[in-house]
Amino acid sequence: MDGSASLKDAAVRMWERVVARGIGTPTIEDVLSHIRTLRSLCGTGSIDGFSGELLDKLDVGICVQVCEIVSKSLPTSNTPYHMLARWIRSIARDKPVEIFTTNYDLLLEQALEEERQPYFDGFVGSDSAFLDLESMIEDDLPPRWARLWKIHGSINWWMTKKNKIRRSRDKIEGEQLLIYPSHLKYDQSRQMPYYAMLDRLRIFLRSDQCVLLTCGYSFADEHINAYIAQGLSGNPNASCLAMIFNDRANARKAVELAKRHPNLTVLAADGGIVGTIDRPWESVTKDGNPAYPIAVGNDLPAWRTKASPEQCKWLLGDFAAFGEFLAHQLSSRDIEQDQADAV
Structure with a gap:
């Protein structure tokens, strides 16, 4: 994420929401789907304490983190x-x-x-x-x-x-x-x-x-x-x-x-x-x-x-x-x- 306390807090709250839906160990796709569903519902307002701007930041932040984590090259030619x-x-x-x-x-x-x-x-x-x-x-x-x-x-x-x-x-x-x-x-x-x-x-x-x-x-x-x-x-x-x-x-x-x-x-x-x-x-x-x-x-x-x-x-x-x-x-x-x- 961008390192801000508010965004980290939002990420934790979002994770807890997904877990509360009965998903014991959510995947990235589970979290992104929930974020994007909320974003489509709130429009220009907010929903359950999440503004549209905050949801957008969460979405972008997760995708950027995924990109940074998996942007690796194969170590050898024998994989x-x-x-x-x-x-x-x-x-x-x-x-x-x-x-x-x-x-x-x-x-x-x-x-x-x-x-x-x-x-x-x-x-x-x-x-x-x-x-x-x-x-x-x-x-x-x-x-x-x-x-x-x-x-x-x-x-x-x-x-x-x-x-x-x-x-x-x-x-x-x-x-x-x-x-x-x-x-x-x-x-x-x-x-x-x-x-x-x-x-x-x-x-x-x-x-x-x-x-x-x-x-x-x-x-x-x-x-x-x-x-x-x-x-x-x-x-x-x-x-x-x-x-x-x-x-x-x-x-x-x-x-x-x-x-x-x-x-x-x-x-x-x-x-x-x-x-x-x-x-x-x-x-x-x-x-x-x-x-x-x-x-x-x-x-x-x-x-x-x-x-x-x-x-x-x-x-x-x-x-x-x-x-x-x-x-x-x-x-x-x-x-x-x-x-x-x-x-």
Whole structure:
């Protein structure tokens, strides 16, 4: 925030309001949604002790703090992000890989560019790129181009004074960061990235025999959940593998959806829901598959799972472990190719 005592006090009061709504540990999106709802109600006046000006300052202050916190670069060229980019680049395909992320940071962009993997994120241009909705709808780029859809916005998306959306690392005074723009009215152009990119998820789930793989997503966003549920209901050939970081109890909405949709499989640290059946993992490990210890193990800290020490745990809800798994897949593919070339 700006460091003023009044703004800090307002932030504390806002946090307490969100918690009082029954949200035990609010997310940034929960707080921003509440601030923006109050702002839309108070108009030029005030509501519950919050003036419109104070609510605006809270909104801007939170977005600025988020930007400062996540404006980091990848430390090496051997991160899980790079592994994902290499995996995308390594396989010839008829249809493009589509990446849907709720993260605001630029780590995926950095990895894709460093690995020289072409991608399209809905924007066109370089110095001050503009949102091109027609290209998103037509989607006629080559399949080797990955699609990157940042559903909750990005730290380099800005709303200009003319209500136009641009993508740039440069900040211009008076422009607003577009982080979690789901609260805006349908007729406001600044909202279009949110719905346009959610629509890409809808279209993806309608495609024949598509596979949606989630890693670390706890199904906390009801809008995204609704699109996933509708897609799985409308397309029995679609499937979703949801890899959860913690236990099933930490992703109750994912569990509820999986019990209603047989084509949604939940893989959590302490157990899974497969074909609508909810059960814990066994305690018997299996040898013989070199990828098995990357995906399954017994040793996880207590803060991540409440499963007993001897019980097997699913590891790939951690993006770092998932990156290691992709690296193994790439190395196995290289070995198989070398063997084929030697014949």
